Amino acid sequence: MLHVDQALKQYFGYDSFRPGQKEIVEAVLAQQDMLVLMPTGGGKSLTYQLPALLLPGLTIVVSPLIALMQDQVSRLQANGIEATFVNSTLPYEEGARRERAAMSGQIKLLYVAPERLLKPSFLAFLEHVNKTIGLSLLAVDEAHCVSEWGHDFRPEYRQIGSVRSRFPDMPVLALTATATERVREDILVQLKLREPMVHLASFNRPNLSYEVRKKHKGSYDELVQFLRGKAGESVIIYCLSRAGVEKLSAELEQDGIDNLPYHAGLSPKVRTDHQNRFIRDDVPVLVATIAFGMGIAKPDVRAVIHYDLPKNLEGYYQESGRAGRDGQPAECIMFFSYSDRVRTQYFINQKENEQQQIIALQQLQQVFKYSESSECRRRILLSYFSEEFPEANCGNCDNCLQTAQLEDRSDDGRTFLTGVHQTRERFGLYHVVDVLRGANTQKIRDFRHNLLPIYGHGKKYSREEWFLLGQALLQEGFLAEDRHENYSTFRLNAKSVKLLKGETEFYQKMVAQPTSRQAAP
Ligand code: ADP
Ligand code: ZN
Secondary structure: OOOHHHHHHHHHOOOOOOOOHHHHHHHHHOOOOEEEEOOOOOOOOHHHHHHHHHOOOEEEEEOOOHHHHHHHHHHHHHOOOOEEEEOOOOOHHHHHHHHHHHHOOOOOEEEEOHHHHOOHHHHHHHHHHHHOOOEEEEEEOOHHHHOOOOOOOOHHHHHHHHHHHHOOOOOEEEEEOOOOHHHHHHHHHHOOOOOOEEEEOOOOOOOEEEEEEEOOOOHHHHHHHHHHHHOOOEEEEEOOOHHHHHHHHHHHHHOOOOEEEEOOOOOHHHHHHHHHHHHOOOOOEEEEOOOOOOOOOOOOEEEEEEOOOOOOHHHHHHHHOOOOOOOOOEEEEEEEOHHHHHHHHHHHHHOOOHHHHHHHHHHHHHHHHHHHOOOOHHHHHHHHOOOOOOOOOOOOEHHHHOOOOEEEOHHHHHHHHHHHHHOOOOOOHHHHHHHHOOOOOHHHHHHOHHHOOOOOOOOOOOHHHHHHHHHHHHHOOOOEEEEOOOOEEEEOOHHHHHHHOOOOOOEEEOOOOOOOOOOOO
16 A cells, blocks of 8 residues: 555645644544544545545545535545545436446545435445445544534434444544534544544634624724725624625725625525635625635635624634634634623524523523633633643733733622622522612512612613623622523622622723724725
């Protein structure tokens, strides 16, 4: 067999392996089941493509997106590698012809969509291949799709494990850029990996800077100013909804910022056109929903801005990670507002499936933690992937760069904790806030909380301000949270008692003041 280094050069024209690639390739060649966790752009594809070429039989690659599949296959074919795909876009005859070509050994890599994999006719085809030329490998790309905890759950992925049971001798290689502990566990179990080796690459992207900005009335002007400062460099702006994309895109256009919208409501033709014009640098700014980006490799995106709150940190990592693929400095900015938070929570509560609701709320909680914390943003992001970031200061996020301004909120903190105490530690933050503000809600009347001594003692702050203070107390460990099925209640702990007794102080990070509006040049 060709040495792997020679094969790398011969088939792909590369002089050396990227970190981790060689170990993975060698393990796969030794029939080892593997889970590979590597950030996007790390070079995962090669870790199954190269073994596929060196092993005698057929390699099956499961991939969730038809566009990705086609793209990979054309690239391989351009390198003279025998690869093809079968999916629902093909006429029946063409699919059958490709399967015959694979059976005769003319094809080394066959890409399939997961729903195809499980069709009886395809399973029969696999049986045949297994008995003749042999199945070299089953590569499962975007393997996080098996997990409800991933950002892109596909129920069909759940059944891939049954294929593994049917062909026990075929090694399985699962690949993903999602590395949370839960997803990792799910993949190992669902795909029935056998004594798997897990390859976990670092997810840190040192060239990306992270920043969270408060969203307020002046944010739009801030954004315009930022884009003017970028002067023609590529920037992606993510919004939550199609309507949000359209609105922002039109406003920016009016303000002379050349941009194009991208969302699933546009026709495929328009979408492709806008995407291509962005990639070719015809237009510097793309305003998009998260429909944009998977499998897109534009190396020189200088900033990714989340104008609305992302749904989870996983998605945030992936989307913001589209900046700076060339390794040059690039910025990741998230706009955070309380109303976005409420809106997202509202959408989640509309979900039918309770399990999914719980997952979505927990994930949202992580986004709040990221955006409200005064800790290093990089450390929080990486800890989400169970990766430790050992340095105290990353030197490239807002929290590390500007040591946060802290404000002594001990008195207000005591008021809040008193509210928690007098309502007998059995309620959520909002109810406590309503009591402090002297609200006249049904719940307050039902529990007669209008009779409490603390009732109405906190009228000087808005509901939002009190809520943020409650959150900050929680964050700093002055409150304990009890999670129930789909709500939380809060109680005092040793630290809160200390604060109440005046034995310690409570500092809250000051909300960044809106930068003053500047006149357009
Ligand atoms: P991933 O699937 O992990 O997102 P890809 O497999 O698409 O990453 O690889 C990212 C890019 O790196 C591709 O353009 C690929 O051609 C390139 N690449 C992969 N391995 C190597 C290597 N050993 N040397 C040089 N370039 C590589
Ligand atoms: Zn930092």
